[in-house]
Amino acid sequence: xxxxxxxxxxxxxxxxxxxxxxxxxxxxxxxxxxxxxxxxxxxxxxxxxxxxxxxxxxxxxxxxxxxxxxxxxxxxxxxxxxxxxxxxxxxxxx
Amino acid sequence: xxxxxxxxxxxxxxxxxxxxxxxxxxxxxxxxxxxxxxxxxxxxxxxxxxxxxxxxxxxxxxxxxxxxxxxxxxxxxxxxxxxxxxxxxxxxxxxxxxxxxxxxxxxxxxxxxxxxxxxxxxxxxxxxxxxxxxxxxxxxxxxxxxxxxxxxxxxxxxxxxxxxxxxxxxxxxxxxxxx
Numbered sequence: 001x002x003x004x005x006x007x008x009x010x011x012x013x014x015x016x017x018x019x020x021x022x023x024x025x026x027x028x029x030x031x032x033x034x035x036x037x038x039x040x041x042x043x044x045x046x047x048x049x050x051x052x053x054x055x056x057x058x059x060x061x062x063x064x065x066x067x068x069x070x071x072x073x074x075x076x077x078x079x080x081x082x083x084x085x086x087x088x089x090x091x092x093x094x
Numbered sequence: 095x096x097x098x099x100x101x102x103x104x105x106x107x108x109x110x111x112x113x114x115x116x117x118x119x120x121x122x123x124x125x126x127x128x129x130x131x132x133x134x135x136x137x138x139x140x141x142x143x144x145x146x147x148x149x150x151x152x153x154x155x156x157x158x159x160x161x162x163x164x165x166x167x168x169x170x171x172x173x174x175x176x177x178x179x180x181x182x183x184x185x186x187x188x189x190x191x192x193x194x195x196x197x198x199x200x201x202x203x204x205x206x207x208x209x210x211x212x213x214x215x216x217x218x219x220x221x222x223x224x225x226x227x228x229x230x231x232x233x234x235x236x237x238x239x240x241x242x243x244x245x246x247x248x249x250x251x252x253x254x255x256x257x258x259x260x261x262x263x264x265x266x267x268x269x270x271x272x273x
Contacts, residue, residue: 002179009183017191021222022157026192028215029150030199032208038143040196042150047188050158052181067159068233074156075227081153082219089213 013051022047025078032085154192 017023030039174180202211 002174002176005174005176005179006183009180010187012187013184014187014191017188018194021226022154023191023195024218024222025153025157026150026195027199027202028219029146029153030196031203031206032199032212032215033146035143035146036196036200038146039150039199040192042147043154043192043195044189046151046153046155047158047192048185050155051184051188053159054184066234068230070156070159071226071230072234074153074159075223075225075230077153077156078219078223078226081149082216082221082223085212085216085219089209089216092209092212 029081 026039026043029043030036033039206214
């Protein structure tokens with residue numbers, strides 16, 4: 001094991017991730033849903049799988065799938081979850 | 095919080111919201127359940143573990159793919175030649191950061207009234223979705239193929255990351271170039 005490389009990867013990814021949109025998403029889902037464990041398992045699993053793909057693929061993934069297309073899909077997911085929350089707020093208010 | 099809700103949600107999720115039991119319950123109840131949905135009243139009728147797991151997984155996975163963290167892991171593995179070590183470090187960091195996010199969300203839920211938190215979260219998610227979507231659409235329209243690798247900004251970013259990694263993998267330099 002190369003400890004310096006491990007530590008630098010950990011610190012880099014951890015600091016880059018703080019306050020990121022991904023973490024904002026996790027805060028949002030966790031604060032508004034009832035099952036904390038499910039949110040943690042889902043988000044941690046997704047992040048680990050995404051970074052596994054990144055580490056395995058090297059440079060080939062971004063040439064296969066343009067990141068903008070993935071971002072577009074992610075933005076649709078955000079819109080669905082956000083509008084569902086807003087609809088729920090509206091239903092509770094009325 | 096989760097320790098108290100888990101035992102109660104286990105049997106409830108097993109008996110109540112299965113699709114097979116909905117037709118037996120009669121038409122008015124079924125339409126009622128469809129209108130309000132399982133998530134509509136979070137405290138009284140908790141949404142099933144699997145649906146929350148699936149929603150969280152899909153959203154976070156899609157949001158993370160093509161993000162800068164993944165690009166960082168990708169570059170680190172390409173530069174160092176040790177993808178296993180890079181993966182373990184990145185995975186640990188991501189698990190820790192998602193734990194921080196989950197705990198922050200739970201804390202917010204205890205501080206703010208739930209309706210205000212839901213309103214705030216909904217506005218935030220819609221804004222994020224619009225911003226990301228517009229950004230991605232503009233990028234797709236401008237550069238149809240191999241957008242990242244050919245972009246001049248990405249080239250500068252890659253060389254700066256490589257320059258900071260080669261002397262001895264200095265973390266602050268890499269963080270600066272990520273920001």
